Amino acid sequence: MGQLDGKVAVVTGASKGIGFASAQRFAEEGAYVYLIGRGKEELDRAVTEIGAHRATGVRGDVTNLADLDRLFATVAADERRIDVLFANAGRTTFSPLAEVTEEHYEESTRINVRSSLFTVQKALPLLNDQASVILATSTTAGRGTAGVGVYAASKAAIRSLTRTWANELRHRGIRVNAIAPGATETPALVAATPEGLTPEEFRAMVAAPVPLGRTSTAAEQAAAALFLASAESSYITGIELLVDGGINQI
Template sequence: MTEKLAGKVALITGGNSGIGLATAQRFVESGAYVFITGRRQDSLDAAVEKIGKNVTAIRGDVSNLTDLDRVVAIVEQEQGRLDVLFANAGSVEFAPLGSITEKHFDKIFNTNVKGLLFTVQKALPLLTEGASIILNASISSIKGAQALSVYSATKAAVRSFARNWTLDLKERKIRVNAISPGIVPTPGYNLMGLSEEQVQKFVESQTSKIPLERVGTPDEIAKAVVFLASDDSSFVNGIELFIDGGMAQI
């Protein structure tokens, strides 16, 4: 594999499973040194073992600003800089209008909006000129979904961040792009309160809506993130890259 990220230092939030873990593996295979964060130590330990080399795991919750300070301090102490930031950590739960609680709202916005914003802002001093920031949004940024209005609103905010931060950071030549995955089964689906059987039924119900007639894989998303992190995308800035098999494009 060509080392498209040779010598680069990257931080991936939520890098202990799913898309984050697949991306961490791709980054290391592409020559980068990677820091990953997650809330569960056992999951982080398993991720480090799977990645195998050039990785440091830091336990922390992106919605906790003290945790974010500690993450940035460790990156600065160990590597002194960041060339790539993949703000990937996110949270999702179903709640139809009429049953949305303040607790639900706060949980989703604190992780997906507040956490993402302060992840990027606190990492800014470490980001090199010409660095790449990738934000994990969702096809929900443009597509309605039953019982996911709060989650969808957070992902629309993420897309807006990419547009605005592209301008805020232009003097430093830092590129900011968003990815919007479609249906990509990950362990996060189970965290929505769904059983394995319910996840499978959901996936099957969505497949017919995808022109490629299949769901995506975390590694397919990871390969797109590698592109946005590398010099191959040196003139790509401020976009929302849909990785959804065409689901939100028709």
């Protein structure tokens, strides 16, 4: 028996990285999974790897409310309701205070805060009672890391929303938690490499202060997401689960 047998899960930003690893793990544990991602080839590949009998891909951009409507309309048209919602989509952006632009600010808040807000809001009519909602924060939100102030603030906003929504949805038994990944081996980590560094140099730089001495794998983050999605965490709501190799604790 799988931990999510007979359940329906929706994962945003699911065509690669932590989103894909989580969607794949949910399906392996028995869930039927809806994935949304922007790139058709990546999304099709993700559905193929998971298995078409276990997954449906919806191409779309979570910052576009019409695309979110289409995602949930697809779930409804299949006469399914949602047991697990992982609002994973987001983007890491770098800019020190002196260089922050209006465009940088708008991009960070649109992708990381606005999309999570409306993903959860638009899912509400389809969420089963006792469903699990998982949001994506970041270890940077509480560390004061130089150069990521706007990004960190956007993820701190998600931490705040986690608490609020856990309180607002408790009457339905819906649990709302957040997962805060540390530096993880994903395409996003490579894409976040600052100018002047190679991906290998950047990886070594972010791994150096981690007590476990390395970056995380997407599968390790997916295992944490599975815990929050499953009945194993049935008495947990409102938390931020740090999956960071100890960097925020030691």
